[in-house]
Amino acid sequence: MSGKRDRTNELKVFLSDNEQYVLDEKVKTSHMRNKSEYIRHMILYGYVYDIDYNGLKEYNYQIAALGRNINMIRERIMKTGNAYEEDLNEIKELMDKIWHTHESMLSKVPLQKL
Structure with a gap:
């Protein structure tokens, strides 16, 4: 230099x-x-x-956990060849949790005027 x-x-x-x-x-x-x-x-x-991305780390962790649960149900369906109503209901509940988590995360993002 x-x-x-x-x-x-x-x-x-x-x-x-x-x-x-x-x-x-x-x-x-x-x-x-x-x-x-x-x-x-x-x-x-x-x-x-x-921008504080700490909230995104938790959000990603929760989404990944829900994805793992859905994948376990998928594997069970693939092994048995049957989709049980309780499996489908559990998937619906997990999807509701995903949307709730998503909406919660978006509500924490500050609005900005451009």
Whole structure:
């Protein structure tokens, strides 16, 4: 590395204590490395999203568990050659759980104005 900067134009901004606090908090919650990166991103794109995907991990786990249950029923049907009414009812219940989980996950996604 030659030590020469790619960005040579300095920006000097004066902020009140309150504005400085708000900027510091926004930089922290953005998980960006520093204020310069945050400000450049805001200038270029006008917004910064920090999306928490932890809820998706649980959602994926629940969907996978339901899929395993359905697959066990499928295997039982393939082995016996019969689809019992209780198996079909269990599949319907599992599908209802999938839709409930899906709707619950979507209700946690914040609405955004574009």
